[in-house]
Amino acid sequence: MRLKIAFLWMRWGVRAGGILVFCLAAAAGPGVIPAGAGLWEAQKKTLVLDPGHGGQDTGVQGLGGSVEKDVVLAFARLMETRLNQVYRVVLTRTDDYAVKIPMRTAAANHEKADLFISIHAAASLHPENHGIEVFCFEASDPHGSREGEPSGFPGDAAQAPLFWDRLQARHQKASEAFAGILKEVLGRELKMAVRIHQAPVLILKGADMPAVLMEIGYLTHPQDAKRLQNPAEAARFADAICDAVSDYLK
Numbered sequence: 001m002r003l004k005i006a007f008l009w010m011r012w013g014v015r016a017g018g019i020l021v022f023c024l025a026a027a028a029g030p031g032v033i034p035a036g037a038g039l040w041e042a043q044k045k046t047l048v049l050d051p052g053h054g055g056q057d058t059g060v061q062g063l064g065g066s067v068e069k070d071v072v073l074a075f076a077r078l079m080e081t082r083l084n085q086v087y088r089v090v091l092t093r094t095d096d097y098a099v100k101i102p103m104r105t106a107a108a109n110h111e112k113a114d115l116f117i118s119i120h121a122a123a124s125l126h127p128e129n130h131g132i133e134v135f136c137f138e139a140s141d142p143h144g145s146r147e148g149e150p151s152g153f154p155g156d157a158a159q160a161p162l163f164w165d166r167l168q169a170r171h172q173k174a175s176e177a178f179a180g181i182l183k184e185v186l187g188r189e190l191k192m193a194v195r196i197h198q199a200p201v202l203i204l205k206g207a208d209m210p211a212v213l214m215e216i217g218y219l220t221h222p223q224d225a226k227r228l229q230n231p232a233e234a235a236r237f238a239d240a241i242c243d244a245v246s247d248y249l250k
């Protein structure tokens with residue numbers, strides 16, 4: 001079976017409603033393909049969407065043979081079509097190939113994104129598990145940097161180098177604010193339960209902008225799977241997330 005799963009959850013030492021089977025990170029592959037960026041687009045805010053997995057890294061598998069890498073790419077495309085009239089939207093993966101995690105984060109930094117959303121889908125050994133999980137970065141080191149903390153660099157703090165592992169820490173409150181808007185909008189528009197977590201998610205660590213990783217549902221739960229596979233339901237879901245993005249970026 002090609003199913004590749006990693007219990008990063010266990011490594012993080014947190015659980016949400018049972019045993020969450022979390023998806024495995026991407027392996028090596030081609031780089032990032034940015035969307036076209038004309039001069040006028042420089043005025044637009046930039047949203048980088050990161051469809052997880054790709055290529056041999058399928059992510060989790062769910063009901064009806066659904067595969068995470070395909071589900072999240074289709075969903076990212078759905079969001080892109082809704083948002084690219086207002087924002088400059090860049091996808092870190094535009095087809096079925098692998099992209100290394102640092103390349104995904106680096107793409108968001110390179111594009112100077114105003115918001116970075118890594119899109120994944122979950123699976124669970126407990127088929128009743130369902131809903132949306134949103135992750136914000138939190139350093140595993142209790143002495144790690146937090147927003148507003150001094151860098152520890154001797155001399156002029158303003159001249160301190162920006163370390164990769166400190167980049168997201170200074171956007172932590174903004175990332176949590178966006179996660180809160182997602183929870184509020186999805187609850188209000190679709191009556192969906194959204195759980196927000198803090199965890200040392202690798203892909204968020206070096207992101208120099210507000211950033212979240214979003215599990216858009218459990219492929220092992222009938223209702224979640226149907227929401228992502230039925231075009232009308234998927235469109236309503238994407239619309240609601242895009243409303244949250246617009247609420248945050250305006």
Ligand SMILES: [Zn+2]
Binds near residue numbers: 022068119120121
């Ligand atoms: Zn995944």
